């Protein structure tokens with residue numbers, strides 16, 4: 607039974623992973639080797655709780671108790687000492703992760719599970735045997751987005767996998783299990799392919815940014831939200847899908863390591879919402895306000911999709 611967890615790394619993902627587990631009633635210890643990151647985390651947790659309360663996802667009166675279940679730790683050893691599960695969410699750097707795993711192995715109780723939130727690194731060779739290891743890969747923001755990619759690794763038997771799947775489902779999340787590690791899982795591989803395709807259309811001047819997002823929002827995304835892609839293919843008819851494949855009409859862009867459009871934006875300081883501009887201009891609106899609006903609307907959409915239910 608997983609009751610105590612330690613989250614190592616309190617950045618974009620770590621603070622939110624601490625929160626999602628605390629909302630589920632678990633006792634959480636949160637550690638980061640950067641004091642400021644740990645301090646920032648508590649502000650981010652408070653603001654996320656306010657959004658969730660405002661959207662009716664949690665009772666406003668429960669927020670202090672949820673926050674109280676997240677205890678910052680001054681040392682990694684202190685964070686993991688009682689953990690049943692250690693969630694690693696440090697920077698995506700193999701050497702940093704290897705070192706952190708070493709420390710976790712030294713200080714976590716025997717039998718405690720070790721789960722990494724890595725997006726693209728094959729962490730299993732870095733984890734070393736000795737305790738059950740796996741990947742649980744969450745999406746931003748994990749207290750709203752339900753998908754969790756799960757990959758069993760060294761020493762992870764069926765009972766360990768079941769226990770983690772039970773935990774994730776108990777948090778109201780939707781785990782998908784992979785038979786082996788593949789960088790980016792399904793969703794991030796698709797996002798990477800979409801990014802390459804769209805940057806190539808932009809670089810070639812075929813369409814503008816608004817046309818791209820209109821195509822996705824008004825075309826692709828609405829059907830995908832209800833059917834995914836494979837079921838949507840069943841609705842299109844697989845003979846048609848085969849014909850399109852065999853025609854060779856779609857030629858993916860050559861592998862891109864650079865994009866003119868992206869370089870220009872980044873070099874001019876238009877790095878996205880946090881900078882006030884990216885592909886779009888955010889007209890002086892504060893990043894926190896934009897994030898709150900995004901989260902509020904995502905929660906409303908999620909509720910509506912759940913109410914409508916799946917097709918077929």
Ligand SMILES: NC(=O)c1ccc[n+]([C@@H]2O[C@H](COP(=O)([O-])OP(=O)(O)OC[C@H]3O[C@@H](n4cnc5c(N)ncnc54)[C@H](O)[C@@H]3O)[C@@H](O)[C@H]2O)c1
Nearest residue numbers: 615617618619620638639640643695696697698723724725
């Ligand atoms: N940001 C995302 O959208 C996202 C989504 C899913 C998965 N991930 C994965 O989650 C992990 C964390 O990503 P992030 O976006 O939260 O990164 P981040 O840079 O926001 O946070 C990483 C944190 O790790 C801390 N850290 C670095 N070395 C450490 C050490 N030795 N001990 C303790 N803490 C240490 C840093 O101080 C920082 O606060 C990565 O593996 C990433 O691939 C990220």
